[in-house]
Amino acid sequence: MQYAILCYHDEKVVCAWSKAEDEAVMAKLMVINERLAREGKLGPVARLLPTTAATTLRKDRDPPLVLDGPFAETKEQLLGFYVIEAASLDEILDIAKELGAANPGGSYEIRPIGYFIDGRKPG
Amino acid sequence: MTDRDWMSAVLAAARPRAVAALVRYFRDLDTAEEAFQEACLRALKTWPGNGPPRDPAAWLVMVARNSGIDQARRARRQSPLPDDDRAVSDLSDHEGPAVERIDAADYRDDILRLMFICCHPELPATQQIALALRIVSGLSVAQIARAFLVSDAAMEQRITRAKARVAKAALAFETPGAIERAERLAAVAAMIYLLFNEGYTAPGPGSDDKTALAEEAIRLARLLLQLYPTEPEVMGLLALLLLQHSRAHARFDANGESILLADQDRSLWRKPLIAEGLALVDKAMRHLRPGPYQIQAAVAALHTRAASAEDTDWGQIDLLYGALERMTPSPVITLNRAVAVAKARGPAAALDMIEPIAESLAGYFYFHGARGSFLAELGRTKEAREAFGRAISLARSPAEAAHVRREIDRLAVSAARGNATSEGVEK
Numbered sequence: 001m002q003y004a005i006l007c008y009h010d011e012k013v014v015c016a017w018s019k020a021e022d023e024a025v026m027a028k029l030m031v032i033n034e035r036l037a038r039e040g041k042l043g044p045v046a047r048l049l050p051t052t053a054a055t056t057l058r059k060d061r062d063p064p065l066v067l068d069g070p071f072a073e074t075k076e077q078l079l080g081f082y083v084i085e086a087a088s089l090d091e092i093l094d095i096a097k098e099l100g101a102a103n104p105g106g107s108y109e110i111r112p113i114g115y116f117i118d119g120r121k122p123g
Numbered sequence: 124m125t126d127r128d129w130m131s132a133v134l135a136a137a138r139p140r141a142v143a144a145l146v147r148y149f150r151d152l153d154t155a156e157e158a159f160q161e162a163c164l165r166a167l168k169t170w171p172g173n174g175p176p177r178d179p180a181a182w183l184v185m186v187a188r189n190s191g192i193d194q195a196r197r198a199r200r201q202s203p204l205p206d207d208d209r210a211v212s213d214l215s216d217h218e219g220p221a222v223e224r225i226d227a228a229d230y231r232d233d234i235l236r237l238m239f240i241c242c243h244p245e246l247p248a249t250q251q252i253a254l255a256l257r258i259v260s261g262l263s264v265a266q267i268a269r270a271f272l273v274s275d276a277a278m279e280q281r282i283t284r285a286k287a288r289v290a291k292a293a294l295a296f297e298t299p300g301a302i303e304r305a306e307r308l309a310a311v312a313a314m315i316y317l318l319f320n321e322g323y324t325a326p327g328p329g330s331d332d333k334t335a336l337a338e339e340a341i342r343l344a345r346l347l348l349q350l351y352p353t354e355p356e357v358m359g360l361l362a363l364l365l366l367q368h369s370r371a372h373a374r375f376d377a378n379g380e381s382i383l384l385a386d387q388d389r390s391l392w393r394k395p396l397i398a399e400g401l402a403l404v405d406k407a408m409r410h411l412r413p414g415p416y417q418i419q420a421a422v423a424a425l426h427t428r429a430a431s432a433e434d435t436d437w438g439q440i441d442l443l444y445g446a447l448e449r450m451t452p453s454p455v456i457t458l459n460r461a462v463a464v465a466k467a468r469g470p471a472a473a474l475d476m477i478e479p480i481a482e483s484l485a486g487y488f489y490f491h492g493a494r495g496s497f498l499a500e501l502g503r504t505k506e507a508r509e510a511f512g513r514a515i516s517l518a519r520s521p522a523e524a525a526h527v528r529r530e531i532d533r534l535a536v537s538a539a540r541g542n543a544t545s546e547g548v549e550k
Contacts, residue, residue, distance in 0.1 A: 010136070011349075012136040012137075012346075012349070013132050013133055013136040015136070015342060015345055015346075016132050016133075016135040016136035016342070017132055018335075018338070019338065021128065021132065049395075049398060049399045049402060050345065050399065051349075052345060052348040052349060052352060052358075052361065052403070053399050053402040053403055053406070055406060066409065068352050068353045068406060069352040069353070075177075075178070104129050105129060105133075
């Protein structure tokens with residue numbers, strides 16, 4: 001089963017990290033990422049730019065409406081995501097806990113993936 | 124990150140919102156700051172055991188308000204003046220749920236007000252910045268003093284004086300109207316840009332403290348955009364800072380001498396900052412409400428998008444600076460435009476363009492440097508050498524002077540070859 005780990009965190013807190021703090025977190029995560037990649041479990045990983053760079057397309061009307069900002073004004077924002085191959089919910093939870101220890105605060109939403117295209121590969 | 128690092132990041136993130144709400148509540152900077160400090164101390168004691176509250180800013184405001192009120196009560200008990208009940212009972216009247224006091228609609232204006240307090244027009248620019256770093260960002264006096272290369276005592280005095288001056292200024296605590304809000308936004312944006320420019324520095328001893336100022340300016344601009352996510356000029360401001368800061372590592376050579384934009388190693392430009400800056404420029408443009416920060420950001424974006432200096436779209440930069448000139452006429456903008464004109468339309472047109480500003484920029488290093496380059500390109504070597512000589516006499520650092528000396532050397536070489544090159548003023 002492939003799972004998506006959606007990474008939510010309070011952007012104000014993450015943006016308050018100094019460059020050194022940010023780099024320290026990223027370095028810790030990278031160690032885990034590299035191991036998961038060696039084990040053939042790691043799919044695409046993305047860290048999103050801040051929500052101030054986001055644009056929302058409301059497509060519930062015609063013509064669609066383009067708005068500044070993320071879809072929802074919530075306390076925590078979607079800041080990134082992982083796609084990871086795991087045998088079970090237990091395994092993916094273990095991986096998420098390990099990632100979480102390297103990057104405390106916020107929450108991970110774990111969503112099984114129903115349909116996945118790696119757009120970079122032909123076919 | 125340890126628990127403590129994590130908590131200090133949470134406290135730092137909550138600070139502007141919490142202090143801003145407390146300033147509205149207490150209507151006094153010092154009281155608000157002291158109360159916030161008290162609340163932070165309590166947070167450091169209770170959060171590790173109980174876990175952080177769901178809304179740290181609201182928690183801090185509630186605790187700080189109570190501690191401020193306690194202090195007022197104690198002060199009242201110590202001073203046996205009669206008829207002094209009013210102030211305190213007024214405060215007690217406001218004791219409602221903290222969350223309600225800092226609801227979403229108010230806190231944007233609270234933070235803007237807090238930033239605006241620091242932009243008092245009577246305060247010199249350096250005091251505005253120092254005050255903002257102390258009050259909004261929560262930097263220690265020692266940290267600010269290091270960045271400004273002055274003693275702690277001198278900075279303490281500077282901040283105290285600035286606070287005394289803003290305390291005298293009557294500030295409206297009602298919700299600002301649309302025009303007032305726009306004025307405040309403009310003043311705050313200008314202060315953030317000043318702060319960013321303070322952080323512009325060559326690597327060397329103390330440069331980390333300076334660079335921290337640029338990063339703090341980016342943080343404040345991002346905060347402002349979080350508060351006003353649909354303001355194109357705020358997008359422009361953040362984009363401008365990000366795009367300029369993306370070149371920070373490429374701007375100086377190993378000896379600390381500045382490297383002009385054209386000569387920078389573009390692989391050293393920081394891509395995540397560029398990506399965010401370009402995204403913001405695109406977003407801002409859609410609003411069709413251009414302003415000075417958006418235009419400067421658009422210029423920076425054109426430099427960034429060019430694969431090499433030769434690929435730069437100088438014609439477009441000429442047009443953008445033309446628009447900026449009409450919006451905010453200034454000889455320095457004309458000079459920047461002339462550099463683009465030299466590339467797009469030739470050095471003769473550029474020289475014509477800077478003729479009318481020669482008098483007002485007579486004491487400006489970059490004016491004579493650029494004029495020398497235009498003259499050199501036209502083969503007017505003798506005049507070029509005079510202009511470069513004037514630039515050297517106006518240089519503010521050995522690096523600036525060294526740069527012009529290299530121009531003069533090139534002049535000698537290219538005169539020998541019967542060929543000349545030009546350089547811009549932009550970095």
